[in-house]
Amino acid sequence: MDLILPSIDYKNSYIEYIEELGAEERYPFPMDFDCSDFDALLEKIDNFANGVNIPPGYVPSTTLWLVESGELIGVTNVRHYLSPEIEHCGGHIGLGIRPSYRGKGLGSKLMNLSIKKLNAMGVNSVHIHCYKENIASANAIISNGGVLVSELSIDNKTVQRYVAANT
Secondary structure, eight states, X not given: OEEEOOOGGGHHHHHHHHHHHTTSXXXXXXXXXXXXXXXXXXXXXXXXXXXXXXXXXXXXXXXXXXXXXXXXXXXXEEESSOOHHHHHTTBSEEEEEOGGGTTSSHXXXXXXXXXXXXXXXXXXEEEEEEETTOHHHHHHHHHTTOEEEEEEEETTEXXXXXXXXXX
């Protein structure tokens, strides 16, 4: 299992992943980018990583793909730093596991790799948020050293805010 930068080599697997998600809300946010022009998708992801053409309200972030045996099985997006708004509700890490690979502990593994990536980038206090009803996500955060620091209500949903120190 490897954590890699997005690549044209995984185009078919990426499209299959998107199809498998169907109408489900997509995480992390780059999964919502239009993939009909795959080269443009890769360029947009690269621009975010390099701080180029980032829309208002966003910060530079790196998207990485968890792959195994030629198959894209998970996606993480790590924000290089947080704006006050994103620190309040958003955090450093957004990630998702392909539906057919869920329930195998891969979310926790991807969370661990994401935290290590941020630590290598000099981020020692990693903010990670999830909806309270997302027990799998909360468990992945806690199993990787996340400590619940607060909860807030947004659009009738409770968001849990965790902080994980250097792992």
